Amino acid sequence: MKQKYIARSSAIAARKLGDEMIVMSALNSTLFTLNEVASVIWQAADGKTPLAEIVAGTVCREFDVTPEVAYQDAETLVNDLAGHGILLVSEQPIPAPVPQESR
Amino acid sequence: MAQLIVPSIHTVPVEVGGMVVLLRTCDPDFVRMLEDRYTGFAGSPIPPAFEFDVELVTSIGFDPEADVEVRCEQRRWVFRRGDFYAEWDPRSRRGSIRQTANPYSVDAVLRIVHSIVLAGEGGFLLHSASAMRSGRASLFSGLSGAGKTTISRLAPPDVTLLTDEVSYVRRQEYGYRAFGTPFAGELARVGENICAPIAALYLLEKGPTNRIEAVSITEATQRIMRNILFFAEEPDLVRRIFDSACEFVARVPVYRLTFFPDERVWELIR
DSSP states (O other), X not given: OOOOEEEEOSSEEEEEETTEEEEEETTTOOEEEEOHHHHHHHHHOEEEEEHHHHIIIIIHHHSSOXXXXXXXXXXXXXXXXXXXXXXXXXXXOOOOOOOOOOX | OOOOOOOOOEEEEEEETTXXXXXXXXXXXXXXXXHHHTTTXXXXXXXXXXXXXXXXXXXXXXXXXXXXXXXXXXXXXEEEXXXXXXXXXXXXXXXXXXXXXXXXXXXXXXXXXXXXXXXXXXXEEEEEEEEEETTEEEEEEOSTTSSHHXXXXXOOTTOEEEESSEEEEEEOSSSXXXXXXXXXXXXXXXXXXXXXXXXXXXXXXXXXXXXXXXXXXXXXXXXXXXXXXXOOOOHHHHHHHHHHHHHHHHHSOEEEEEEOSXXXXXXXXX
16 A cells, blocks of 8 residues: 655644634635544644554544544545645655745 | 916825824815715824825726735735725835725725734734624624624614724734724714724624524634635735634634624623
C-alpha cells in the first residue's frame, strides 16, 4: 500500500472551539466543521507523518475504533477535505510552504 | 483677461464608530444631501482619519447592475460598483470617489472603508440591529426577513436604537463595544451616534412564542461569519475576520432568540 501524506492548505484559517474545529477556506470563506476525530487528524496533518501512522498512533489510541475502520474513515475524510482545497494529499512527504513576504 | 474662477470646496465630516471620514465636494447641493443623510453623524470636530474627494458626474459609465468589487493593488484600494468608482490609499489617508449625485454611493464607500479598518483592529460590521438599554448594547442578527426591523420597531421607549441594519462592533480591552451607525434598513431611520459595551448577541428567528436558548459556539461562529459584512477577498483580511468572529464568540454570550412579533419580546431583553 502506498503511503499517504496530508498537510493543511496555507489558504485556510482554523480555530478549535470546544471539541470541534472550524476551518475556513480563505479563498472563498466557506466554513467546515470537523468533529473530534476529524480534528485530531487535521491537527496531525503536518505533511511528514503518513496517514496510516496518524490513524494507528493517534486516532486508534484516543478513540475506540479498529485500525481498518479508522483508516477507511480517515481516507474518506482527507479525500473530502482535499476536494474542498483545504487539505493537501500526496504520496510523498509535503514540504512546509515557504513563508510569503508580508505586504 | 479671463477671470480665474476657483470653485469653493465644501467638506462634510462623517463620524461612525468614533472614526471620522471627511468628504470634500464642490457641490453645495450635494453637501446638503450628505448632511441630511448623515444627521447626527455629520459635523464631528474629531480630526479625520481619512479624506475623500467626491467628484460628481452625470454617468459613471459602468453597468448599473454591477456588483461591488473591492481589491487591493499595491497597497492602494479600488472599490467599484455600478454607481461609483473609488480609490483609497490608507497610508496617505486620502481617497477619491467618482459617482453620480446620490447618497447611496458614499454610503457604500463608507461601509467598505470601515469594514477594512475594523478588520485590522479585531472588529467588524455585522448585518444586525443593535440597541442600548440600561447602558448596555444588545445585537440582533439575521439575514433579510429574520426580524431586525421588526424588533427595532417594537423597542420600548427606554431603548435607544443604534441601528436597524448594520451594527458597528469594535474590540476594546475588555470585551466589545457597539456603536450607532447611520446605515439604516427598512426602518429608514439612522441610529443614535452613541456606543455601549455589548451584553449579548441574539440570533433572530420568528416563531409562535418568545424564548431564548443557548447556541453552541460552533453555530454562533458560523452564524456570525454569515452575517459579517466584508467586501474584500484578500486572504489575510478574511483570516482576520474569521479570528475576530471566533474571539467575539469566546467573549460575548450568543443566544437564539425566537420571537413572536409583539412588544412582549422586549421583556426577555434586559
